[in-house]
Amino acid sequence: MDNRSDIWRGVDTIKGRFIELADRVWAMPEVCYTEARSSAEHLAELRHHGFRITENVAGIPTALMGEWGEGGPVIAFLGEYDALPGLSQEADVAEPRPVEAGGHGHGCGHNLLGSAALLAATALKDWLAAQKVPGRVRYHGCPAEEGGAAKTFMVRSGVFDDADIALSWHPHSFWEVSVTPSLANTRADFIFTGRASHAAASPHLGRSALDAVELMNVGVNYMREHMPSDARVHYALLDTGGIAPNVVQAHARVRYSIRARDLPGMNELVERVHKIAQGAALMTETKMEMRIISAVSNLLPNTPLEQMLHRIMEELGPPHFDEADMDFAGKIRATLSEKDIASVYHAIGMEETDRPLADFLVPLDARRNPLIGSTDVGDVSWVVPTVQLHAPTIAIGTPLHTWQVVAQGKSAHAHKAMVQAAKAMAGLGVQALLEPDLIAAAKADLKKRTARVPYVSPLPGNMAPPLDMSVN
Template structure:
């Protein structure tokens, strides 16, 4: 943990810059650009980096919206990870407590990446200033990572060697709670299955047709039966991305389904993907169609680093809770009224908020925002989600914190997240996360012992096994 003087200095600098970066977050919320098309968002972040003295490299790993901003020189090299992609179908008016689309079928920041990217940037810029002022050696890097939502942008960046000399990486994520939660999440493999059949008139000559849509439906049925015979901690999800058209009186000659296959380890996910592909081939045989498996993206499971997470928690304790006011609580309460009691309790269970550092007793959801700090157990928990941060964690010690930008009960990828994405309360959570990340980054620059311990833990957990990128060299980001 930095000394109190350094912590206060960093916090004051971040507070002074906060208006610039919350406005930046709001503009990226407005853009709401999908994976690998975040051109306006990335341009704005790059412009901000350059204005604050960072040198920027663009087009990392062949992705036009991927970039690295660098300040300083020499060792250590500490990375801050930023994201800025939105989600399809989540257009939503900000600051209201009911679903109201800005544009029907439009996009929206349903996972808070506008806040995530700008909070990490604020941490990197403030820390870079601190190093320059105090003439401390080392390099601060900001990684502009596109396509976290279904694109595995960081995985492509890791494959390209963009993190080869990074000694530790830090990030955060908006959530309904404040704190560190060490997680072992799931590796994921994403594959499109494209079926090709024979078109025919459904009434006059259906016997001449071979339905690609029938093949998709049979595949889905087959995978549903497969679920009984796969490990319980694995997950398989699908979406029909092309049903072959809107006409019902034809035999559909083409159809496509996207499968996400998750497992605790990548090797398990790849084995399960092979079984799913066998089901796809069986469906093609039954319908006399052809199927092509098109690999789309993949992310490795997270490798927690308790050393870094403990350091982050120490800074969270030193900083205290997020300074919400009555207006923040009022809006969060309005949002929370759109949830069932079960959803609120489920949120608390999901994030395992059992004990609190600042509040007396357990969290029960009666307060709409988390006003305390989740106790850190010093051990990892299972989490069923996936993130390409996992691939970064496999090549360098990596840790993240969570900040309460959302009302308790909020589920990611919902209109409620988008509605809260420009709120003053979300801004406060973002600034708080920036302070924590900057302070932990300073710990790594000033304590060789902390960095060495994080590296030793990482090395022990990797157990001499080299990182193997789950995305083949032949696969490129899908724009």
């Protein structure tokens, strides 16, 4: 307890710099692989605190690593700082009010995520220096979580091979250990090429790439009845071939996100979608190219780390919100539907409350009905014991990837929650450094989970990080 109290005081001592970092990154939202300014802010903070710096990690210009310490276990903290397109929003207002029409915004709270992870890493570094305990702390600046799978490329490059445990967190409605599974996910573009022609005078000479895309989408929609109920398939049209209806469209492009419970299931589903695309090309006499954009694995849990993190979060307690925090969160809550709020309580298996912010810890054994997404943290969890927590940075029920998240991204309650998340992660880092048995148990848990199905990267061959995917 004394060691955890020491590091929690250490977090409080330096937290101001990292709250400012979170706010600066909030104000410069950059999407998938374009996070030049945001990563530079994190790099400058690492240099300020005396970390050894590695840039251009895994060949990604906006990926970085800071390390401090010698010998002993390696404790890795995973940070993110990418934003989402089209979610520009003013801070601290409870109505849609874009800063820039069509601009980007931190609709998943990654401005907070990276800052708190770096805060935890820095506090642990300071504790190591004061206690003269052997060990290394690393902060991994990970871009492009939103669809770019940067961590998957980093895993493939061996970035985490000698880490003993990895810690992360995510902004959320609740204070809890994250035990929700995630779905393996592949993003792929299907690019159709046909033949242009005058749509009235010589339609028989044209071969429509847009028809091929539409037929592919119809085929995938019919497939939904015949795929596992927990699988997910979504698509977005990137190129419809132009705006002239009297021209047969010679090119068209659709991007698919294909998710399944695990890697084998995902790979099977990807192949089925590929066959549908081939059929659409055959029907329209067009050519089709399938281009994988990114891929991530499902998340593996780690029971020893989850149990210890829960005990630390219980001891630490949730963030202490005041009346002003509750008032602003209540205004945000008023913009949500009853279904928004009910769905998140259903996900954790708890009865609804009238609290606008979560000032309670969700039991580790709650009867959850999880809302499942995908994350490239999944790939890290296959090669190093990994654990995550959620902290209540948003009013209960706020859907992620919305303007409401952006509006709360610089709020006092979000700052309090990110600091509390940093304390929990730093506390677990101390525990792992002082208890070798915890690391050993975590590694044994991972070994058992991967014994029958070892990790194989979901990325094809020597595919390079898609650094230009946000402009394609």
